[in-house]
Amino acid sequence: MKLRNVGILTGGGDCPGLNAVIRAVTRAAIIEHGAKVIGIEGGFEGLIFRRTQELTVRSTRDILSLGGTILGTTNKGNPFEWREQNEDGSVTVHDLSFRAVETFRELQLDCLFVVGGEGTLEIGYKLQQKGIPVIGIPKTIDNDLDKTDYTFGFQTAVQVACDALDRLATTGRSHHRVMILEVMGRTAGWIALESGLAGGAHIILIPEIPYDIESVVNKISLRTTGGSPYSIIVVAEGAKAIGGDVIVQEAATNRLQGVPQLGGIGYHLANQIKNHIDLEVRCTVLGHIQRGGTPTAFDRVLGTRLGSHAVQAAAEGRFGTMVSLRTPDIVLVPLKELAGVVRHVPLDSQLIKCAESIGINMGREPENCR
Ligand code: F6P
Numbered sequence: 001m002k003l004r005n006v007g008i009l010t011g012g013g014d015c016p017g018l019n020a021v022i023r024a025v026t027r028a029a030i031i032e033h034g035a036k037v038i039g040i041e042g043g044f045e046g047l048i049f050r051r052t053q054e055l056t057v058r059s060t061r062d063i064l065s066l067g068g069t070i071l072g073t074t075n076k077g078n079p080f081e082w083r084e085q086n087e088d089g090s091v092t093v094h095d096l097s098f099r100a101v102e103t104f105r106e107l108q109l110d111c112l113f114v115v116g117g118e119g120t121l122e123i124g125y126k127l128q129q130k131g132i133p134v135i136g137i138p139k140t141i142d143n144d145l146d147k148t149d150y151t152f153g154f155q156t157a158v159q160v161a162c163d164a165l166d167r168l169a170t171t172g173r174s175h176h177r178v179m180i181l182e183v184m185g186r187t188a189g190w191i192a193l194e195s196g197l198a199g200g201a202h203i204i205l206i207p208e209i210p211y212d213i214e215s216v217v218n219k220i221s222l223r224t225t226g227g228s229p230y231s232i233i234v235v236a237e238g239a240k241a242i243g244g245d246v247i248v249q250e251a252a253t254n255r256l257q258g259v260p261q262l263g264g265i266g267y268h269l270a271n272q273i274k275n276h277i278d279l280e281v282r283c284t285v286l287g288h289i290q291r292g293g294t295p296t297a298f299d300r301v302l303g304t305r306l307g308s309h310a311v312q313a314a315a316e317g318r319f320g321t322m323v324s325l326r327t328p329d330i331v332l333v334p335l336k337e338l339a340g341v342v343r344h345v346p347l348d349s350q351l352i353k354c355a356e357s358i359g360i361n362m363g364r365e366p367e368n369c370r
Contacts, residue, residue, distance in 0.1 A: 001317050003033040007104070008055070008113040010069040011043035011077070011120030015141045015153030016295035017303035018069040021115050023060040024307025025137075030057055033315060038107055039070070043116075044123060045077035047100040052107065064300055067293045075259075078123055097130060104132050111314045113307075115139055117151070118342055119259075121322060125335040128320045135310045136322035136335050139303075141291055144188035146341040147333040148324040152302040157184070157290040158194045161234070164286055165199025169232050176229040178220055178273055178281040182266030184290050185236045187246075189345045191290070192236035196360065197351065202231045203361040205269070207238035207246070208345045209352075211363025216269075217276040219361035229279065235269055237262040239363075263287075305330050 006029050010018050022039065029035040037055040040046040053059075053071075063070055076083065079097040086092055104112060104127075111133040114124035117140035128134040138145045141157035161183050172179035181201075185191040189206020196204035203219055205211045220231045240246045247264035266283040273281050295303070302325060309323045309330040321332040345352065356366045 001110070001315060003029060003035040003110050003311070003315055005036045005038060005107065005109045006111050006113065006311075006314065007038045007040055007047075007052075007107060007109040008071070008115065009040035009043055009046060010071050010073045010139075011114065011116035011123065012073065012075045012140070013117070013291060014068045014073050015139050015291055016067045016156040016293060017152035017299035018073075018115060018139060019060075019063040019066045020152070020295060020300045020303030021137055021139070021307040022055065022070060023063050024304040025113055025311055026055040026060045027057055028308045028311035032311065035110075038109065040112075042072045043074045043077050043120070044079050044100060045074055046071075047103050047112075048077065048079055048082070048096050049099075050103045050106070064304075065294050067291075067295065075119070078119070080123065080126055097127065100127060101130050101132060111135060111319060113137060113310050113314070117142070118145055118338065118340075121145075121335060122339045125320070125339050128335060133314070133317075133319035134335065135314050135319060136338075137306050137310050138322055138324060141191065142185045142188055143190040144186060144343050146338055146343045147322070149327050150302065150325055152295070152299040152306070153291070154190065155298045156293070156296045157191050158198060159296055160290050160293070161191060161195030161286060162198040164284065164289075165195060165201060165232060165234060168284060169200065172230045172232055172282075176279065178231045178233065178270075178277075178279050180233045180235060180266045180270055180281065180283040182235050182237055182263070182283065182285045184286070185238060186262060187238040187342060187344065189236045189239070192234050192239070193345055193351050193355065196234040197355060199234065200232065201234045201360065203233040203363070204355060205233065205235040205239040205265075205363045206345055207236055207240065208347060209363050210240050210242045210244070212242050212365070213272050213276070215361060215365050216363060217273060218365075220273065220277055220279065224277075224279065231279075233269070235265055237265060239265050241272070
């Protein structure tokens with residue numbers, strides 16, 4: 001089909017590689033189809049309140065290596081559950097999806113490219129059901145989206161966390177300390193697991209395996225008696241001790257995002273370890289440093305491939321789908337297969353097996369790796 005006007009928005013938390021997608025969609029739509037490209041600002045908020053800018057080859061020049069998103073984003077603007085904070089702090093929820101549909105029609109768009117994680121793509125799917133032709137493009141540093149090998153942004157986050165672990169190792173080794181790095185990832189342990197493997201962590205704690213503090217302490221003690229009186233731990237923000245709870249900074253009910261803000265397990269773990277052993281323990285929370293800055297080459301290439309393929313899918317009328325990496329190809333997956341699915345690290349993952357086989361403690365005593 002002939003593409004005349006296409007829209008693109010980025011939703012949810014930002015992530016390195018978003019600008020690579022925006023650039024690729026813009027260039028492919030203009031160069032291959034002569035289409036006009038409308039950038040919708042601030043995620044779905046821009047669709048509700050009609051905040052847009054035209055994207056051109058010129059305006060998307062030099063953004064390939066830029067972190068963040070030139071369109072802006074938010075993880076608060078779900079049009080189906082628009083949350084407004086009242087004076088007493090309570091939150092009222094409205095359905096403003098009709099306004100998003102109105103804006104789409106007023107802009108006379110042929111399709112909407114929705115770049116986002118699980119929450120954003122679910123909204124994309126619901127808009128598709130309301131008659132908007134949507135193509136989803138998966139992103140998240142958490143890598144917790146189903147039906148795709150990797151999401152762009154993840155590899156950059158892993159590299160940042162790996163660099164942090166390398167630095168923590170030199171200071172931890174010098175001072176004979178236990179160094180804890182808390183990383184993001186929500187309820188999935190992908191960032192912790194891959195950065196821990198890349199950064200030579202001695203202990204990796206992920207949400208999928210509630211940790212036994214005795215096993216963790218035992219590993220640190222064994223290292224000390226074995227002549228290495230320092231340990232490097234990477235802990236995912238969503239990790240928890242056996243019988244303990246995930247540590248939440250702010251509950252979902254108080255937040256316009258409608259999801260809890262995780263964080264604090266690193267300090268909690270530091271206190272638990274201090275109660276058991278005599279080494280000094282320090283905690284670093286990497287936070288949004290993982291999300292900012294320049295995307296790695298892998299994430300730039302993946303973002304560019306997804307953006308270009310999304311335009312091709314739109315031209316073929318393949319709406320209601322998401323472009324997805326199934327190495328070595330980019331394929332299309334129905335959006336409805338993704339709704340509400342979070343991809344966790346499977347307990348039988350080869351990555352976990354690999355970590356334990358080389359003596360990394362995963363917060364438990366595996367039978368064959370004592
Ligand atoms: O989903 C990406 C992510 O960075 C998570 O890893 C983290 O829990 C969350 O977003 C942080 O969100 P916010 O930017 O709202 O603090």
